[in-house]
Amino acid sequence: MRLQLRTWPEVEDYLKNSAGIIIPIGSTEQHGPTGFIGTDALCPELVATEIGQRQNVMVAPTLSIGMAQHHLGFSGSITLRPTTLISVVCDVVNSLRRHGFNRFFFLNGHGGNIATCEAAFSEIYAESSLGIAGQNQPSVRCHLENWWNSEAIKEISKREYGDAEGSHATPSEVSLTYFGYPEDGARVKRDELTPPVAPGGPIYDATDFRRRFADGRMGSDPTLSTPEVGQELFEASVRSVGQAYENFITAE
Amino acid sequence: MRLQLRTWPEVEDYLKNSAGIIIPIGSTEQHGPTGFIGTDALCPELVATEIGQRQNVMVAPTLSIGMAQHHLGFSGSITLRPTTLISVVCDVVNSLRRHGFNRFFFLNGHGGNIATCEAAFSEIYAESSLGIAGQNQPSVRCHLENWWNSEAIKEISKREYGDAEGSHATPSEVSLTYFGYPEDGARVKRDELTPPVAPGGPIYDATDFRRRFADGRMGSDPTLSTPEVGQELFEASVRSVGQAYENFITAE
Amino acid sequence: MRLQLRTWPEVEDYLKNSAGIIIPIGSTEQHGPTGFIGTDALCPELVATEIGQRQNVMVAPTLSIGMAQHHLGFSGSITLRPTTLISVVCDVVNSLRRHGFNRFFFLNGHGGNIATCEAAFSEIYAESSLGIAGQNQPSVRCHLENWWNSEAIKEISKREYGDAEGSHATPSEVSLTYFGYPEDGARVKRDELTPPVAPGGPIYDATDFRRRFADGRMGSDPTLSTPEVGQELFEASVRSVGQAYENFITAE
């Protein structure tokens, strides 16, 4: 149930049975020489869309641009400043709460979004906690879930890629996008990268990042990516995230 | 050429020949009982994607949430406050200018975005004009184009719908989305609405809007929408917007 | 009835009969070699003051500084960033609504203000529509009217100046200020400018603007300006804007 493809009376009906919604949130940033710039948005979008269909959950339009300042040294990367992203998350939640939604499940595809999203949730709660405006409004709960956050997924990644998984432009996330967009995947796939496994290290600003990570990868070998593993990861994520959503919605 | 499905080396190559990019911008807001909540984002996304393919233009991810405060009386509508949307547009442009993009063509699907986007462009230019930061950066140009902004499109709308076109939840925009999403269109289509043609009037806040426009339409009869007319509008828009993009890119 | 020259008990009396107010808004920006920097503020101020007297309407102090970033390449121009102007408009409206004003008629003298003012109105409405604070406050309506926005005025401009009217530093607006400030007009008037009619073109940042429009004019020949035509325009504007105000105040 994509919110974008529903009418307002359909949403009104939905709200009679549920106050929950999934909001995919990603990023638009380089993912090495063989990964899509949209990887972090496409992954949660694919998973959320499937969960929306299987479990009759409303899915908001994907917030495709996230906090990616460190990738700006590579062409095509876009960032929102953290304070901008906080404003966006606040406005989205405050809009939907007016209609009766009160359980906001952000399905995230980008590690760099986590801190800012948690800060945004606190900004929303603070309005209520400070008694500024919230006393007029129903209480809300926000939750951030990463699509890769389950034991089942970690097992697949470990089994298939081991130490070549790395932490950015990983073969797992690239596989998932190749599964979702096989033609584009075939276009960009390469047989080898140099070095095969990219170095690791800390993250500071974009200039420092490019100096450390010459082609954008962090500790990974995404040439190992395949649509087949992508499909396996997709199924595992749909199951585990779908369960996490149910837990969130039904929690006391 | 969807930016999301490109790698950073591909974007780097693209920038050798062009500094232009199309950024679809829409809204997530009610479009009457038979229009999709995503209408204003889906329309420019459809048109931009096709232009991207035909003319080899880079197309950024759609900014699906716009300025729609007046629709918040209807379930599912989401707004960014104007100041939030200004921050988003600034961050997107300032990110991409770092890579060498300097012609930003926003393809818009929502009348309510126009003022705020123009204000955002001025905010970007003001940084340069005030000499605060812009002196370190190349000059940029931003342009907002509405997908329906051509004589050819207006002729089709007038011929097919006449006075029933209205100004919100119009049969033209609804037709375009039915063309793009025929199955969902078939689900929500109705044979009649009451009254057949919705009233018109000014726009203030959400409570006032709902009072004036009982089912969300403004002056329109979207039951006249068909995928066939949608396809005709789509082709006309792809041609006229495609030409407008070329004019923008090549202007002195 | 200038608000500045009234006492608070007089305003309290006024509010027993009317909840409307005219707020002149202009700009402080170059208007070519023969136009006053204050043109865009002086014009609506002159018209609003006269309407205030004739129709017993309260007139707020003129917001003399607007959004004029593109003129900063010419000495004396001042701009508010769009986000600053939005804050100003919000604060003015939110102050006056406390007293019972709820119909805000902004009489504008500068095309560059339009988008930002409309964005500001949406920012005000959004507070209410999002249910953050507005639920404690009466509903308000804002309207932006340009002083030149009537058929009668356009006819005078066309008859007197034809293609030499242009779009910035126009002989019409300059004439209106020469009518209002004849001595200063006599000081700055010139018999000719080179070229007689300035070029036209798009607007980006201040550096680009100065490159395109060497003396600040856009498509106009303001040497044609006279106090006599200014007076005619003044009378036409007072009538049409006065009527527009009445329509706004009495609208359902």
Added chain:
Amino acid sequence: MRLQLRTWPEVEDYLKNSAGIIIPIGSTEQHGPTGFIGTDALCPELVATEIGQRQNVMVAPTLSIGMAQHHLGFSGSITLRPTTLISVVCDVVNSLRRHGFNRFFFLNGHGGNIATCEAAFSEIYAESSLGIAGQNQPSVRCHLENWWNSEAIKEISKREYGDAEGSHATPSEVSLTYFGYPEDGARVKRDELTPPVAPGGPIYDATDFRRRFADGRMGSDPTLSTPEVGQELFEASVRSVGQAYENFITAE
């Protein structure tokens, strides 16, 4: 030399000899039953205009709306929030510095503006001091002068009004406006108020203010105001402020 009545070439000429400008700043707020709502803007405007003529100093348009939150309990009062006023002052200074102005002399008419203006000056300096943007721009100096800030003026007030001068809606400031606007002064003048001299006290929010100061006056008896004393104050202020401006401009 009102900036509003000058052309940009005239300003360019002015800048060859001076980098100084006077910016009148006031407020739009109740001044008791017999004082104009515009008192605090009209006073510095009158004085600044005269100094501009006598000493050939450029005078910016008056910032007529200041920080007056405590007066919002009385009809007609308008405030900018302090953070908004800070943005306005920053934008005005940053605009004019681009042209070569670097000595900003704010002539103030409202005690409630002082703290916020000083904070705004620090905000401007902080940009430079933090090395964020200022390193690209010439150093600037801002100064706030109250029009009543001289021994000569205090002597007149003391001689004429003694303890009835008070601190808000004072007979001195009301006299100055009666001198400037005699017809309006005659309309609003009263022979007595009850009590003759208003109470004094601290300032908190608007509700508290109205509770303490029933008709808006603070410690004053403005029925003593006359145009004659106003003229005397005007002359004294023009002299002392004119001297203060020269001192500021020529200081090392």
Added chain:
Amino acid sequence: MRLQLRTWPEVEDYLKNSAGIIIPIGSTEQHGPTGFIGTDALCPELVATEIGQRQNVMVAPTLSIGMAQHHLGFSGSITLRPTTLISVVCDVVNSLRRHGFNRFFFLNGHGGNIATCEAAFSEIYAESSLGIAGQNQPSVRCHLENWWNSEAIKEISKREYGDAEGSHATPSEVSLTYFGYPEDGARVKRDELTPPVAPGGPIYDATDFRRRFADGRMGSDPTLSTPEVGQELFEASVRSVGQAYENFITAE
């Protein structure tokens, strides 16, 4: 009674008898070659802590970083921009008002904080005065008191230091910190500085400040500082500020 060393039930008990709190606010900025960078925070902290003990007043944690942009030319100085400090003060007051505190006594150690703190208080009151949020909350009062603001203190300073007191890095404030931190005082004390008494002058940005005041002092000779005079000042301040607090708390 340091808030930091209390439990929440203890605070709840305290609120049964008092709604007042002392909030020390200082700065972290150079104080010449022999003054601590923390001088302006340490002084009010010492005084407030003692008052808290003697008079059973709750004392909040010290806001140690203030508005010190002009000192950034000297190593170790830290500033908050005025707009940041306003946000901090607003959040602190809005947090504590929720618990029932409504008398906020800021004990200040830095002249440069005064304007910004007063602006912050107005920002807090404006929320209430504009009717945005305050109508849901109890009325509050804020007061700024400088620790040196009494006749008794001025007499000691005059008697001990006369013209060598100056206005920054004064022997009085340095003495107070030597009293509080005698070992560190002994380490940094010097017998003479060149020139013995520093020059005076106005304050603009950090570069200008360093040019005028070569070693950071303004008009002072802090080599005269002693712990003994510091103790005398401490006692005088504890008495006068303690009384000022009582006056504030019990005022109508």
Added chain:
Amino acid sequence: MRLQLRTWPEVEDYLKNSAGIIIPIGSTEQHGPTGFIGTDALCPELVATEIGQRQNVMVAPTLSIGMAQHHLGFSGSITLRPTTLISVVCDVVNSLRRHGFNRFFFLNGHGGNIATCEAAFSEIYAESSLGIAGQNQPSVRCHLENWWNSEAIKEISKREYGDAEGSHATPSEVSLTYFGYPEDGARVKRDELTPPVAPGGPIYDATDFRRRFADGRMGSDPTLSTPEVGQELFEASVRSVGQAYENFITAE
């Protein structure tokens, strides 16, 4: 080496050998019936001060107020909104970078600060990465370290408290403060709480928090706290954090 007790020439000397600084950051929030409201600020302050002495590291004044919106249901708790805390962290770092500091080691005492601090770091980096201002300034690195973040500490906590450690108002943090402030600890200590071990659960806004956690504890039994265990934790933290600081400063 407390920055507050140093002079600017001493800081200048320090910078010849090191560009690193420790910035303790905490919170002011309830810690159950037997924990100090300042626990989260006092703990990193104690540890940082000791490391500063042992390792000759400059220690900035403690940022004692953090992000604690969820605790506002308990008296005495204070929060900064996340956006305010971001501004504070940005200003502190941007101030110190001017002097030559470029390694910012935030020693944190509060889990609720982590996300917001990480967002603040990204906001700082984004300025540089977007090329707005950072190109004028040296590159900086920020790091957040929690005082409890070492195996040695976790072992002590596990050995002493096991499952009674919990996640808020833990016996470990309370012990550390009892070690630092033994007299106050003796005052507030209790023999038992009901229930002995508090419940666990998720964190949303303040009202929800108080409903879930009746006396403020989360999963802990802080009656087990002793100064002796506090001392052991203190020593372990000083060692592990001291090492982490060295690693950060010397990293490539």
